[in-house]
Every structure is written in C-alpha cells, then in structure tokens.
Amino acid sequence: MTKPSQPAVFAPWDDPKETPLISFENVSKRFGALTVIDKINLNIYSREFFALLGPSGCGKTTLMRMLAGFEDASDGTIRIDGQDMAGIPANKRAVNMMFQSYALFPHLSVANNLAFGLKRSDMPKSEIQGRVDEMLRLVQLGKYADRKPHQLSGGQRQRVALARALAKAPKLLLLDEPLGALDKKLRQETQFELMDIQEKTGTTFVIVTHDQEEAMTVASRIAVMDEGRLVQVDTADRIYETPNSVYVADFIGDVNIIEGAVDSTEGEHATLRWSEGAAPIRAMASDGISNGSKAAFVIRPEKVAISVEEPKDRHNRVQGSVEDIAYLGNRSTYFVRLPDGSLIKSQVANNRRIKQRLITWEDSVWLSWSDTAGAILPN
C-alpha cells in the first residue's frame, strides 16, 4: 500500500496545539425512531485527506450531508473553522460537494457548469472566465469547455464534477464515492490525480467510500464506521496493522480470526486459549481484554508462515493439512485445516518461478507466526 506523498511531519492530529478545521461534538442524527449517527466525536484538520469508510447504511453519507448542510444534527454541535454550523443552509457554507452521480447540469456546457457556483458568489463577473479557465486547466479539460455533459466520457465527467466543486475554492471539499462509477483501471489512475489536486490546491478533502483500498490509497486518516458509530480513526497503516477491534480487522483486508478466551496478560503480550489440548496463542495484547474474557486472535494471512518441517524455534506453531491452494500469480494462498476444524489462510509471495510446488493438497504442514505478528482483541 502506498502512503500519500506528504511530508513525514504531517500529523496535525498528534499535535495538541493544532485547532481542528472541523469538529463534531457528541453529534447524533435520528430519522424518526431510527438512529443513523450515534454520539460522534471527531476532529478533522486543515489540509487533511480524510476518508469515511464503512459498509452501506453505516451513516457515512449522512455524516457528509451534515457537513454539506443538507441535514441538521439532531443533537450535538458541528463546527467548521470554529463556527457552529447549526441552521446555516448549504448555499451559505464555504463547503462544496462532489456528488456520487456527479450531478452535472445536463442543460449547461462544461464551462457553464464550472461557472455556476461562481456566478452565485461575490466574484466580479470579469474574473469568472479566468477562474473557469484555471479550473479547466487543473483537470485538463480545456478542449471540452463547450461540450455538454452527455458528450463526455465517464472519466471526463468525474473531472468536471471535481473542478466544479473546487471552483469556489471551498475550505472543505466533500467527495461522495467520487470514483464509484469508474472502471477499475481508471479508478486507480484517478486516485493519484485526486491526491495530486488535493495537494496542489491545499483544500481539506473528506471522502466517503466503501472501497477500503481506495481509502487506504488516498487518505491521510481513515474513520471506519459501523452502525452510526466511529469504530476506529487512524492512519491507513495503523488501521491495517493494529486494528482496535475484530470488526475493523475483518473489514480491512484479509484476516484469520481465531476465537477463544484470554489465558494471561503480561505487559504488551497476552495468551489466548482457543482449542482443547492445543498450546495457547501468544500475541500482542490490545486494550479492553482481561484474564478469562472472551477474545479473538487476529492475524493477516501474509504473516502466517507455512513449512513442511516443524519450526521448533517459534512459540506459535500448529499442524494442519492443506485443503486448498489459490494460485494468484504474484502470491499463493494456502487454506490449512487445523485439527479442531478451523481453517487458517497462509499467504506466500511467489518470489521465484516454481516448476513444482513444494507443498500440495492433503500435505501435512506446519503454520507458525511470531509473537508480534497478530493481536488479541476483545470480542
């Protein structure tokens, strides 16, 4: 996973002296009896590329629409630049949005779409054309100024939508699944373009997405949401490497989950009893576990080593038999059935060209991992 190319010091969330651009204080949103957002506290800082990630219905779109001014909070306070946003309508906010459907006005040309917001701002008429040209250059659509939206390809429309939302130089740009309508290849290219434009304009971006790879590629920080709550807010690498819950571990990337009960805790390590007669698993302890409590051990497949010989030097080792092998070109995934019936995935990079596999179906193999490779999380 690539990290956004930002200076290593860009971590305003760790600096207690920084004041956030956006702050949610105990914000809830209810539609009738249904609670969509449940007492959220969140700070987003200037120049951040912040991703709201979660499955559909988790409340991420509602959170974004509250920033845009299309929904009011039922409880709590939302501040942008220190100002309480309650009662300020969408058309009075220095916030612009790029819509999932792009919402390009079909009856207006590209240039007029870009000028739409400017004509309704206090920008003098003489400067509007200059700003439109500038935006067209930014998204490389100079040739298409006079076209109507239906005369553009999907990727071009996406760029017009982005340019239109940026034209008024908002403090905050909201992007609702901005790349959802593009095919995979175009999506990857566009992700880098988005990051590039964010850096060039210095605008704070908040993106809503259900695509974890997209969030990890573009975002400085990711908020993982579930049922109206924030489960974890952190940088991409920390969310992947040290998820704070089974939900996050399972949602981001591929993971093995072994359920059991905490056997002992000592310092930053803990052990988990998981199967009758098997040695307890030793791994990193996380907050919220105590002796005897129900917990789960989670480990990424690429951190599980597979071997024919018993790796006696490792504390965590189990024997099983190969049930299935998925060959994916650059890597292979082995599905190993343990004696207690659980299935563990081990992923191995195919660094060398192999004529014949060392390990094949039905083989008895050893799986092993280091004490720091996985974590024990409350379940």
Place this chain on the structure above:
Amino acid sequence: MRKFTWFNAVSLTFGFVFLYIPMVILIFYSFNASKLVTVWAGFSTRWYGELINNQAFLDAAWVTLKVGFISSTIATILGTMAAFVLVRSGRFFGRTLFSGMIYAPLVMPEVITGLSLLLLFIAIGLDRGVTTIVLAHATFSMCYVSVVVSSRMATFDESLEDAAYDLGCTGWDAFRSVTLPIIMPAVIAGWLLAFTLSLDDLVIASFTAGPSSTTLPIKIYSSVRLGVSPEINALSTIMIAIVTFGVLSVSIYSKRVIERQKREEQLANS
C-alpha cells in the same frame, strides 16, 4: 427471434385502414363541389371559401384559441406546482385528499364535471362566458399536466438540486436555473396536452359557456347534430392538417435530438 407473421400483417393493415379511412374520406369529400356530401360532383375548394367567410365560425375559432391558450397556461403552472407537491412534499395534512383531487378528474365523466362546475358558477353568481370556460378547462387539464410532469419528476436526479444549493443557489434560483430547464420538455408536453384537450372539449364547454362565448366544438356539434355538412368537412380537414403537421414535426424533431445525443454519447465513450 420475433417473427412478424402474415396474421400480424393482416391485423395491422385492417386496423390502420379502420383508423384512417374515415379521416381520408372526410378530407376527400371536403373538396367535393356538391352540397350533397355523399355524391361526388367534381373537385372544388368552394367550402373552404364559404368557411372563411362564415363569421360565426371565425368567432368561435377565436374564442376557442383564446380559451385554449389561457386555460392551458394556467393549467401548466398549477399542474407543475401540483406535480412538485405530489413528488416532493412528502406527507402533509390532507395529502390523500390532494392526490385524490388530482386523479379523480381524469376518470370523471365530462357530463358530471361540466354539471358540477356550472352549478358552482351559478351558486356564486359568476356570469357564464370565456372566464368560466377558462376556469373549467384549467381545472381538468391541470390534472393531466400534473400527471405528465410528475412522471418526469419521478426520474429526476435530486442530487442536481442539491448540487445547485451546494453551489450557492437559493430555492427559487435552483428551480429556475436547474430544475425547470431539465423538466421543460415535460412541461411543454403538458401544455400541448392541455391545449389539445381544451380545443377538443365539447361537453364541459357546453355546460360552462355563455351565449356570447360559443367555442368551435359547440358550433360544430350544433351544425352536425342534424347531419353531415360540407363546411364542417372543410373545417375538419384544416384541423386534421394542423394536428398532423404539429405532431409529425414535434416527433421528427425529438427523434433527431435523441439520435444526435446517442451519437455524441458513443463518440465521447469511444
């Protein structure tokens, strides 16, 4: 593999002959020199000449057009508003009654609509004339307009309006510069439908018209009740010609627009 059988061909041929032959005959006999409508006595444009000099018909035509323009414009404004209420307003007090009143006139027999409006005008002491016909026509055709416009509204992407607000529009500005231009084809179609309904209406106009406000359908009805008249044939021919020309040009134009749009979309994606 859909197969177009001989049976299909026969039913279409007979069906369209049935649909069009009465009109063809009507047009043909409008050029008949004889006063006896069913006896061909040579080609003549005599009845057209008499029609143009018939002041009563011209007056009625003028009243009809006036009523049509005013009533369909009122109906379009009210019907578009009603469509917005139906599609956008969610729940409000009396919504069921409101949608009932929109749909009921579509199935209400004209004799009842006409009768009830006439009784209202008498009860409030409004003299019957152009005004009463306009009120009556606007009322029943606004319901047709709202059905046409609301079916377009149902497929309207509401994020377009959100985008307009987001870019600084007030409610009215968003309607004027985004919503209205996009639903315009449906609004125009609604206006045309309302106009046609108004031009065509005999029954409601008969109830609500006064002695000085005879419309063309009333005039036609009173002159054909007792039999066929060559002047009416000529008038019908003119009306058929106008409608055919109008409908054909609108449909050819919209077909061209759609085709151009399709071509451009293909070009953009290639």
Place this chain on the structure above:
Amino acid sequence: MNISKRLLIAVPYLWLLVLFLIPFLIVFKISLSDYAVSIPPYAPTLDLSKGWAAFSELWSGLDAENYWFLTEDDLYWKAYLSSLKIAIISTFLTLLVGFPMAYAMANAPDEWRPSLMMLVILPFWTSFLIRVYAWMGILSNEGLLNQFLMWIGVISDPLVILNTNAAVYIGIVYTYLPFMILPIYATLEKLDHSLLEAAQDLGCTRSSAFWAVTLPLAKPGIIAGCFLVFIPTLGEFVIPSLLGGSKTLMIGKVLWEEFFSNRDWTVASAVAIILLLILIIPIVLFQRNEQKQREAGQ
C-alpha cells in the same frame, strides 16, 4: 415547512377545492333538494342573510326524494343498465380489434415500431368530435358504406346503421382504440422473448406458447386497456348523441337532456351521483391493477 413551500401546496390545493370538490358537494346538495319553478330551479337555497339558522333550515329541506324518483321511473334504470351493457360490449369489441394490433406491433421489426406508434397516437391528438363526425357520413343510409355494399352486390337495400346501437359500438371502438392498444403494446414489448423460446424448448408449439406464456404475461396490459375504455365509455355523451338513435339509452345523454331540455337540475344531480357511485368500482379495480404492475416493475 417554510412559507414558499406552504404556498406551493396551498395554491393548487385551494384551486382544486374550489373548482373540483365544492362543485361536487353542490351537486350532492342539489340532488337532495326539491324541484322548484324558480331561478335557480331548486329549493331550498342557502340564504346566508339568515345566519346560522339558514343551515338548519337547509338541512331540514333536504331529502332523498330524487333518488326514489330514479328507482320508480324505469327510464333511469334502463339507461344505467344499457350504459353498462354498451360499455361492456364495446370494451370487448375494442379488445378484439386492439389486441391483434398491439401484438403485431410488438412483433414488428424494431425500425418500424416508432412509426407504428405514431400512427396509433396521431388520431388521439385529432379532435374527438371530428373523429365521431367522420362516421356520420359513412354510416348513413345513403352513406359510403351502403353505397359500397350495394355496388359489390352484397345487399340491395341500404342497411340502417346510423342512429342505432351498432353505430355507437363502431364509434366507441374507433375513438377508444388507441387507449386499448397502447397499454397492451407496452406489456407485450417488455416481454422477454427468450420466455417463448424456453416454452418451445419445453415442448410448446408456437400457438400453445402464446396461450401459456404471452397471454398471461400481457394480462396487466389487457386489464388496464379494458378499464381505460370502459370507464370513459360509461359516461359518454358525444358518441350516443351523434351516432346513436332515439332508442340508444346512455346515462350521459340522459343527464344532458335532463339538464338542458327538461331543466330538472335536481334529478340531473341525482343521476350524476349514482353514475359516480357505479364508476367507483371499476376505478378502484383499475387503481389496484396499476398498483400491482408498479410493484411488479420494481
């Protein structure tokens, strides 16, 4: 809700209340009044100068006498029944003519369809009155149909068609045909053709596939088309008045004559109310059919 939104609801709402609902209530009120030789020709009238007493006076003056009158005079009974009969028969005839046309349109090559659609819709925009009138010249005793039939020697004396129920049927089928064709065509056009191939693959012949697959799937369109013809036909006035004879009894015509010729507003109002009550049943059934189709479409 802000002021502009309230205004948006209030304007069409008030318009419809004043020009649709209140007139209808007036009809209902007059249907309960008594005929009087006065202007307006009914009693009692609401005299607001008497204040609240006027309402109680009005209330005591209302009764269902006109409705009893409708049951006693068999003219009205017969008119309702004959309207129903004519509406049912002509709906069936329209279906017989319309279905094969819709079916043929659905089977026609793609490039023909817009033009065929146009041909069906065009008469709909043409004046209703003129389309009915066109048949007067054809169906009369010395009209073109009789001339033609006598010329080919099928008959020797002219058939009397104009001013009979037969002419009314022809007129209804002719004018309402597009209403039957369009909904049926809409369902047939959507029909997935691989269903018919599947039926034939499973052993149907072409004709049994039609009865087992096409027809059941076209049912919602057929029902919609039938109601679209049946409902307006029931209250029809122009067709029976121009093409029908003195023996053609249709309730729309009776109402018209009661009002304009007899000037009996109270009975005309009662006739209207009963007609509406009769219409409610097919309208509700039609709504249900539409609802079901919408749900199936989702």
